């Protein structure tokens with residue numbers, strides 16, 4: 252099979268879907284076609300791919316392969332260079348039904364890796380986790396870089412500097428890594444989430460959990476989420492959470508927000524009134540900015556200062572750690588390929604396999620999921 256790895260074209264996207272390490276594992280059995288320069292922003296030069304057994308080609312040749320490995324979904328120009336019958340594997344956004352319709356219309360068989368179920372067998376191919384982990388780390392790095400004070404407590408001859416107080420909103424994969432990273436830097440951390448099991452995880456990392464008690468069985472049941480993901484909480488709970496968060500935010504120096512609800516707009520957790528109450532020079536990194544943001548004042552792709560608070564709206568934090576983000580993503584992809592390539596090195600669709608079934612979003616000209 253000819254496997255193509257085109258360069259990513261979306262602005263700000265620096266990752267690549269295969270690295271020399273993963274190409275080496277594919278090259279013995281397939282013809283691997285890497286677009287010239289595809290990995291250069293992820294510290295993977297053409298020569299390293301060639302040494303791993305790939306052929307360096309132009310964009311049209313990589314996109315014209317039997318199977319195309321991507322980070323992001325192809326745009327119109329890329330799609331036009333792909334053939335009907337091509338197998339596409341990437342982070343295709345399974346909730347973007349318009350884009351899936353275009354892929355299906357082009358006769359592409361597409362797998363959206365974000366749609367993999369959160370079961371043990373799928374962990375090695377869990378792109379949401381591998382990338383969120385990196386993004387959570389980088390969010391703290393960006394915040395520390397913008398914040399005009401120290402993170403750890405310091406006792407010096409010139410006096411004592413207090414440790415930074417960090418508030419993490421939403422403690423999934425990104426939030427847990429943000430807590431761990433801020434902790435290593437010496438910050439004092441508080442965190443909030445809707446899901447009950449999170450309290451223990453937060454405390455085990457040495458942070459304080461902001462408890463918003465459930466007042467009804469319905470609230471508790473919704474808070475449990477589905478498949479490990481949160482569901483929108485009732486307005487009554489959100490109001491109680493907002494009141495508590497407002498008080499904690501006044502004391503915070505850095506807030507990292509990561510709260511997401513799959514397929515929906517991100518919940519608003521930090522209101523303008525709360526930003527107004529924060530200390531001058533404090534920093535908010537809104538990791539939910541691509542889904543509308545957890546703070547209505549954050550602006551996509553920009554860092555702005557409002558009411559004396561720095562608001563960072565960087566949508567693609569994993570791309571700022573391109574080499575490691577690509578290394579982990581490429582391993583996720585390689586593991587996924589084991590499910591769709593058989594022992595004779597042929598492409599197969601095993602619809603009995605729940606990971607294959609969940610990730611297969613376009614086949615035979617139709618969208619299989621919206």
Ligand code: NAD
Pocket residue numbers: 368369370371373374377379380383420421422423424425426443444445446478479480481482484509510511512513518520
């Ligand atoms: P996510 O990116 O979908 O959301 C981030 C966090 O925001 C979640 O913890 C969510 O509960 C929280 N959130 C949503 N609404 C909120 C609100 N109003 N206030 C505060 N927080 C809010 O989450 P994720 O990183 O994908 O992780 C979700 C869960 O799945 C985690 O517990 C994670 O450990 C688990 N997980 C399991 C597996 C597996 O079993 N294979 C793999 C990956 C992740």
